[in-house]
Amino acid sequence: MIISKEQLSDYKEKYEEVENLVEVDSKHDPQTEPFRSHYKAMDILVEMQHNLKNLLNDLPDDEVHESRRLLLYILGYLYKDSGRICLWTQELASGETYLLKCIELLEPYKMNPECVNAYLGALNQIGILWSNRNDAPKSREYLEQADKLYKDFKASSKVPFTIYDLFGSKDEIEQGKGVNTLEQTYTLTLYYLAQILGVLGDLHLSASLCHRTLQRQLEFNDYEHVDWALNAATLSQYFFQNDRNTESRHHLAAASYIMGKYESQMLQPEMSEDERSAVLEVFNHRSADINRCWAKYGLNLLAESKNRLMRDDDGDGLQIQKDIQKIALNEQCKFESLDIGAFEDVITDQYALMYDDAKPIFLAIQNWLNKAKEYYTLDSEASEYAKIVQDQASAYKCLAFYDFDDGNRCKLHKRQADLLESLLTMNPTYYLNICREVWFELGSTYSTMMDIKLEAFEKLKIQENPRPHVLNKINLLCQKSIKKFQEFIESYNDKDTNELKKNIPSDELQPILFAYFQVGRLYYKIITPDKKSQVANVTNCLKYYTMFMKTNDENKEIAEHFKQEYSVCREMVELLPLKIMKLRSEIERGT
Incomplete structure (x- = not known):
């Protein structure tokens, strides 16, 4: 028995219906039935599997021809898609059953062009399944199998198929679609593997795979602009935390470049007013987040510059730095296809040695944070607004380290204190953690200002009698610092005993x-x-x-x-x- 063209055409129509239900209709499912379209798709897949098994049973056991192989390949795809839907609907046990069926069925043929995409997809999905079960080592095992399969298949120079290629004749194969599917699936392999490696603590390899994921998305033009930019900006945080400032700045510049590219095309004439508002909301929100990532980069640059100036460099420290530079050079985590020099030039990637180095970094930080505050306001996003103001205050604190003039240093700390004081309008009942942070930092800030003025007072006392107002300022700063520290301490006291809480x-x-x-x-x-x-x-x-x-x-x-x-x-x-x-x-x- 040979499967007819009409039967294949019928299967193709049913599979198209499944894809439409999952990719399109499911987005409009009501909240009361969030998986309605997925369940409909599952019913069709189960029916198709039943029919295919009947067809396979009708073939003689000793008959090994294209029809049997073709039916097996299609059945493998259906198992894989059934497993994916089960994972989506949180039915992990059923999902595992389907995915293992796919892997077992297609194992002998996994390097065949007709089913490599199904097998690779199933490995990805079962990797996700074990991640959902909080078993990262097991998840890694399957994802590394997927990584190896992709590399082995690419080395074979074979051209992969899609399931739609199986529904038609050889003349109806869509050129390039199978390759695109394989590359997209492997990009997901790298993405999932990067997340698992992060959970397992291999942050260096995780970051490298995250970069490769972003690079591949650019290469195959397979990305959503806003998501890509946000992921690049997030990855930049790993790089600067590991003294890889050039790569950190590069990823932030790439994020800003992609957002700029998106801004020029995001609003289309055919959009309704509601659609335009939704697009603008997402763009403004994520632009603010990327500005905050830029600011974090600048703050880290100033803070680490200070740390380096304050500590004595020893041989081990120098060796670690050389190793880090070697890693960065070997990896070359850059997006060569993007022209982003103008974005990189906004801020240096070198540590600051003196005030003239620190000041431009400080100004850039304030600019990014002021832009972020256009979206995150005290009325709309109080907690995030407070974090931004705290970052602004930290920038003044960092800059003060580089100014050797006592008067200027006190002015910078005063600006720091004023920013923090502005946050104490927030109700401690609802924002206790923020208030605690602010009380503590204000206590430290006023204490620092007092120390600066006290040192100047001691010098002045040797030369001449200081004026009373100088003494008053020192005492006032002392009292302010004491008050803020006391408010911080009292926030941990038991209301009944007025003593520190237990545990x-x-x-x-x-x-x-x-x-x-x-x-x-x-x-x-x-x-x-x-x-x-x-x-x-x-x-x-x-x-x-x-x-x-x-x-x-x-x-x-x-x-x-x-x-x-x-x-x-x-x-x-x-x-x-x-x-x-x-x-x-x-x-x-x-x-």
Whole structure:
């Protein structure tokens, strides 16, 4: 028996109906029946499988001709598509059954042009299935099989088919479609494998595969502009976190280039007003996200520049840097087809050594963040708006490091503080974590400003009598810093006992301990000739140093981080009671 042309044509029509249901109709399914079209498609696939099995049973067992092979190939495709739908509808057990059926059926023929696309697709889908089951090693195993199959098939120089090629005669094969399908499927293999490797902790290889995925999407013109740009910008974050600034900037520039290309063509005359609004909303949203990624790159550049200037370079550090540069050069993670030099020229990829290097980076950061704030506003996206303002404040903090003029440094920190203060209009009931971050950072900022002015005061005191307003500014900054740190600490207190809550995670206890230490230090720094005020300040100093030591002793797992501070506190806790007694004695004597 040979399968007729009419039967193949009927199968083709049914398969086209399945594709239309999955790719088109499913997008309009009601929320009450989110998988309605998928279930309809599944019913058709099951019916087709049943008919194909009957046809196969009608063939003599000893008959090995094109009809049997053809039916097997088509059946393999149907199993693969059934498995994919089951995964989509979260029926993982049924999905696994179908996908394993496809793999078992087509295993002897996987290198044949007629079914390589089905087999490769099934390996991808079962890789996704094991990822959904949180079994990354098993997922990796299947995806690496897919990677090997693609490479072996490409080396064979065979031309792959699509399922539609199986429904027609040799003369009806659509040239190039099978190749496009294979390349698109393999691009997905790399994408899925990159995600799994990230989960498994192989971030270097994961990033490399992410870049290859983006490169292939460009090469085969198989991408959505906004998604591609966002993925490139996200990947840039890995590169700058690993001292690969050139590649990081390159991916950000590519993201901006693709978004610009999309902007010029995204609005079409035939679009309705609602469609135009939806497109603009997505574009503005993702443009703001890419601007934030640019700003993160700039902030990292300034922060890491500061770290490098503050630490002594040792031999190991230099060797690590050479290894990183070698990796970057060998990989050449670049998009050679894109003309993006103008976007790269907006900001350097070199670390800053002095103020003149840091200032252009700072200005670029502020420009990107101001653009991001056009989309993320306090009224519409309060949490994201707060993060942007915090980044703006961080940029001022970074720039202040490079300015050696005390007056200018204080002005930059003042701008930092003003930005942070503006966020305290947010209600702590709803935005407690943000308020905590702001209180802590403001405490640190005012403390830094106080230290700058106190150092200048000590120098001035040697030369001449400082004016009272200088002293007042120092004390005011002290009090502001104390208040912000106290607000931060109190946010962790039990409302009934007004004492620190129990079982606070260690990563949150660390800043609390730091705040205790800082408040103690700040009370000691307040300058006043009044003895009674001095007693009160020293008593508060002793109180917070004691709280620091008590909390530290009760949480040994974080004590390792505060060895130096603990040593200072232990010494001060011994000396401060004597100082208090001395001050009180002087008050009694009226001296």
